[in-house]
Amino acid sequence: MGQRRARATTPAAAALAAAVLAGAATVLAACGSQATGGASRARVQSASLVLDFTPNAIHTGIYEALARGFLRDDGVDLHVLVPGASTDAISLLAARKVDFAILDIHDLAIADEQGRKLVGVMALVERPLASVIARPQFASPRDLAAPGRLVGVTGDPSDLAVLRSIVAGSGGDPARLKTITIGYDAVPDLLAGRVAAATAFWNDEGVQLEHDARGFHVFRVEDYGAPPYPELVVTATAALLRSDPRLVRGLVHGLVRGYQAVLADPSAGERALESQVSGLSRTAVADQLAAELPAFRPAGGGSPGALRTSTLDAWAGWEVRFGIVRRRPDVSALFDTAFLP
Numbered sequence: 246m247g248q249r250r251a252r253a254t255t256p257a258a259a260a261l262a263a264a265v266l267a268g269a270a271t272v273l274a275a276c277g278s279q280a281t282g283g284a285s286r287a288r289v290q291s292a293s294l295v296l297d298f299t300p301n302a303i304h305t306g307i308y309e310a311l312a313r314g315f316l317r318d319d320g321v322d323l324h325v326l327v328p329g330a331s332t333d334a335i336s337l338l339a340a341r342k343v344d345f346a347i348l349d350i351h352d353l354a355i356a357d358e359q360g361r362k363l364v365g366v367m368a369l370v371e372r373p374l375a376s377v378i379a380r381p382q383f384a385s386p387r388d389l390a391a392p393g394r395l396v397g398v399t400g401d402p403s404d405l406a407v408l409r410s411i412v413a414g415s416g417g418d419p420a421r422l423k424t425i426t427i428g429y430d431a432v433p434d435l436l437a438g439r440v441a442a443a444t445a446f447w448n449d450e451g452v453q454l455e456h457d458a459r460g461f462h463v464f465r466v467e468d469y470g471a472p473p474y475p476e477l478v479v480t481a482t483a484a485l486l487r488s489d490p491r492l493v494r495g496l497v498h499g500l501v502r503g504y505q506a507v508l509a510d511p512s513a514g515e516r517a518l519e520s521q522v523s524g525l526s527r528t529a530v531a532d533q534l535a536a537e538l539p540a541f542r543p544a545g546g547g548s549p550g551a552l553r554t555s556t557l558d559a560w561a562g563w564e565v566r567f568g569i570v571r572r573r574p575d576v577s578a579l580f581d582t583a584f585l586p
């Protein structure tokens with residue numbers, strides 16, 4: 246849905262991003278001064294990674310990998326960058342101003358259609374995070390297509406695709422939907438009754454509403470016809486994959502170890518995140534991480550980070566069917582699994 250990158254464009258988010266980045270630089274400098282017993286200093290390469298949003302529970306594996314020295318063990322001195330008010334991760338990647346970025350998979354497909362030579366090398370989560378959240382009286386997504394219903398959308402390109410997929414998957418008629426662009430105010434607009442439903446993330450707004458109110462329905466796109474695509478993908482340029490495969494492999498291996506560690510000990514992952522990022526709510530981190538843990542595991546088992554060709558092929562067809570892109574993404578060119586453990 247592209248929301249995580251776009252949601253960082255508010256002044257408050259920009260200020261938080263600047264504060265977090267300053268704190269992260271201090272932590273990273275401290276981490277860099279410690280020997281980890283892995284790659285020698287002569288072989289450690291500096292690399293930058295732009296997050297999709299301000300640090301939150303979805304990023305625990307990254308901060309766990311930093312805290313435990315997994316990345317340096319694999320030869321990478323990683324600098325994590327937080328998106329600010331004008332951050333465009335795709336442009337930064339294309340201009341080689343950063344090495345890696347976490348992108349929403351729909352943004353990656355759009356960038357590919359625009360001719361950007363970007364490649365997904367690792368799934369950060371193995372499931373869609375996109376959903377439609379409805380007020381208590383709307384027990385099925387098809388109810389949202391009835392006359393008089395107003396559904397809030399952020400305005401991101403994939404929002405309507407998610408909404409239409411969910412309504413169609415429940416037997417409703419997407420052509421009858423009436424939408425309004427509300428930006429990223431889904432929770433207050435839902436609580437105030439200004440909309441019947443809104444596109445949002447089940448792991449963010451969905452978790453928040455569990456505390457703020459009861460009875461809201463969270464309709465996950467995966468449950469209504471969409472394939473279980475990886476919502477967030479670690480991405481690099483095709484040029485970097487060719488010129489420095491060692492750096493790419495080191496980053497992917499280190500991050501996979503980080504997410505494996507979080508799955509083994511979620512509390513340690515929470516502490517790693519909270520120790521490196523100030524201003525987080527421990528309750529919110531714990532609740533979000535508890536909801537997200539299953540999404541870190543590939544369906545059918547296997548290591549975190551997996552990119553399954555069969556799932557991506559199904560996603561490519563869905564992407565065209567619901568109008569996010571006009572041309573079916575070439576999965577073999579858009580993703581590279583060679584760097585995964």
